[in-house]
Amino acid sequence: MHVDNKMVALAVAVLVTLSSCGVCCPGSSNTTGQNLWAMKDQPMDVQLAAVIKEMESLRCEQTTVQQQHKALNQMHRIKHKEQDQDLVGTHTLTYFTAANVSEDDEDEEDSYLSEEFELSKRRGDPCFHYTVLDQSWRATNTTTKQKMCDRYIKWKGWYRLFYNGKSLQMPERCIPANKCGTHSPLWLAGPHPSRRNGIVTRKVCGSWKKKCCAFRSTPIKVKKCRGNYYVYKFTKPQTCYLAYCADINTLTCGRCRRNQSCVSRDKINWRCKTKRFPSRKVHFFASFPGRLKGKVNQIRYSKVFVNLGRAYDRRTGVFKAPVNGLYQFFFSSQSGYTNVKTDLWLVVNGYWVSQSRTHVSRISSVNTLSYYMTFLRRGSKVYVTHNSGKSWANKVSTTITFGGSLLVQYK
Template identity: 45%
Template sequence: MKMGVSCIQLLSVLLVCATSSKKTEGSEIETLRNEQSFIKQKQEDMAQAVMHCTQIQAYTNKEVNITCLDEGSISTLNSFSQEEEDDETDEGFDPCRRYTSLKQDWRATNYSTKNVACDRNVQWKGWYRLFYRGKSIQMPELCVKQERCGTHAPLWLVGGHPRKRDGIVTRKVCAHWNNNCCAYQSPPIQVKACQGNYFVYKFVKPPVCHMAYCAVSRIHYRKVYVNVGRAFNRSTGVFTAPVKGVYQFFFSTQTDRSGLKTDLWLVVNGYWVAMSHTHVSTSNTVGSLSTYMTTLRKGSSVYVTHNCGKSYANSASNNIVFGGSLLFSRRLKEEI
């Protein structure tokens, strides 16, 4: 397996031709000869560089960039500077904007071993972003089964992914082999979380073959939060918005026997905004589930009220179902 390695040779040529009435004819000729010699040397340097490249030259107003990639490379270069080589020591360097898109479907955790790959044979350089069938994905944070990800010993990320505020972090990498999730420890890699909910990785060579970095599209949540900030009062049944944002609510109930109806009203800040109407033909049946999405200010109150009819619940159900979630927080342009 070959990986594309970008090599860029920058050449800036500035030609200055000036004449002066004070100069003698001999000095002018000597100056031109020196300039011709300089140009010839640069042309020879460029010819030597082109011999090692497979792609055509790309010209800019200021310089000539020569980019050469190994033939058969299945990696694509996302972006590169035409002014200068990327220098990770620069304060302005951001791997979220300077990475190689790694589009290799066989790295997915659902891909069984066929042609065994080994990332030790890859000339890793710079940062990489993982893709699977056009979708941006990430390394697994849990142990992966053997003979997956197109290799014998899949490599997975230990310690989880960072948050955007963490910047560039270093994480351990383990290989699963012989029923041991960390039978081999590969050299640590650097990881960064980027704006847009994706990650970039600075991969390095594993210690032995056959190991390969895995990619998984499933997100493993570290924690699941319920009733964040005690926003829902169990005693009164009132939800108080903890932050400004867009919320979605759902609610439903049951009737005690066939032929009866039950209505629930959803009330926001004292005003009725939605209704769940239940009229079922048999008893002990859940009525229709109603949903409502709205933008709330911090401190807004939301609750459901029983409008008419009788509600019923057996031992395996709740009398009234009322729930919701914060879709995303936002700043409102003006307070109402």
Template identity: 50%
Template structure:
């Protein structure tokens, strides 16, 4: 009687269980065998218990996989503005570099972009000098590292660094540029500057990988000698803040800052040079310089002697003449822009001799302005080959749209 009661207690909790496929509960076969001998019921019960045991193993494996996905290593996170961590990598990359899990199953290979050790040491920066020199040969390097400076991502220099910087005697730098993401993991040679030789120390090559998010990771190794140390180029941090209108500049190649981009002197080529092939007497309202030798940009009109700037910008003009002297023979030439005299060339020679003169003028002009030369009074001498009565000019700097508006030009 007691055995029957014991079996009833034993069997009742097993009345409803989950299927191995997870499709829902079902009733055990024990309930369908109540009219069978006890030993057959015990055999059926043993089979059911074995099935449940296998189910528990599977559930345990799934739970461990979920637990791994929920582990957040501080090495694969970055701080947001609110100070809370934000995930940077998919779960299958958080497996700490193991080849197999606790059950012996193969794990996917990890990406060093999401499994690196932060290296935030201010003394490594290119603008840091100290008498307390460091030596990276004394460091037990393990795996991949990401360089930081005060919590901000930074990278190794791609240029020769002055000796006794980066907190060491011979700073280590990369001899070739960093890779792009599509190149994957690459090997780069490392050099240390010493005795006026940027590559006096040829250290052991390292591996480098470009990562999403505009940063790099490095598989650092022990340098060949002391005192050598890996550099962190502080200019990459500064230059990352420069906008499109700025360049990252440095006078000493150690301390960098953002500076406005230098303008090109000439963006569009505009030059002209023309001469008048004969004498001029008295007032000539607009000299027609019909002999055109240069007209780059097609701004000069040889029919009218007028120059029309093809673009807005800064121009320089010059005009010349060979003046004939006399008792009352004062000769004046004027440069006229948009109807206003802006420059004058005057000759007052009392003797019958002649004298040559050249005048220049620089100004800002809007597109399609009118520029010409006039003789107010006097006499100017020239012939078909002399080129003594001349007019010319050049564009020095073209204005952009913003500068054109500030100048008040009509586009």
């Protein structure tokens, strides 16, 4: 058997490095390197066998340390699981056990810490800690002989209104007396907040004898939650018979599509309405009151007659599309010189797309008018360039012109 002395020396050096890094069981004597170097005068096969034996021993010790580390992590997770059992909500944590932990899973610790961070944020969020208040008599369309009073209830924490298992919210406008199962229905005297507003305080009014705010109850706190629902921190009314109302009409809002919004004229009757973007009117017409010769990269039509939508800039001669849509443009010129070729180009986003050319072979005056229709995205730039030849106009005539209109607007 041939043994390379360099390979054995390299293996010994590796083992010495590992032993110096502390890869061994607690309490063991860190003498691996010393024992190997002491065998340097032994035959090569004896040294190699000793190296292999030490490597197996170190591998076994490293596995033991890994198992101890995972056991400590498991104890840590079980401790936190017991602390989180009192959390209210539908969010479930997945806790790893010794049976399903993989030795190659390097991201499990980061995943667990991320879940811990999310829980720490939700512990104090009323959107995840509320009491369901599902009492059909609170609906705005109910009248009962037995009048209810919320002064007898021990309000604690936050509440979310339901009607037969469906989420809804308080009304934002006066509710007639003897509705909502009580004499004086309590409604929210102010708009519901947005999620950006966070927790807000709102006044509460109770209607009675044709007075919308005959009773001013103690203010309550309101918060909008992700998922388009609200939670309320109710307080005891000052007297009886007053009770908080649940607007039955707001049930419609929970069924609106993505392209719809929940709207109301009287803040009582709600309905889903398709969102429509406002229609833009864009028209412009301008002229150049002078003469053009040779190459003019960007004609500045300074005399503006129409600029509805303010999309044309007279200082630069550039039209900038304000919305996505189908546009139509036109441009004209007047040429009156013998044997001169006059070229104008319509330029869209740097591309020459439409040409207007005249070639006068005798003494005469020729006028050209060109049209171009295209779809443009918002921010597209359009202008006219005078590439060659001669064009003429004056302050009175409108022979060198540029104009356009938005025909159809798109989202």
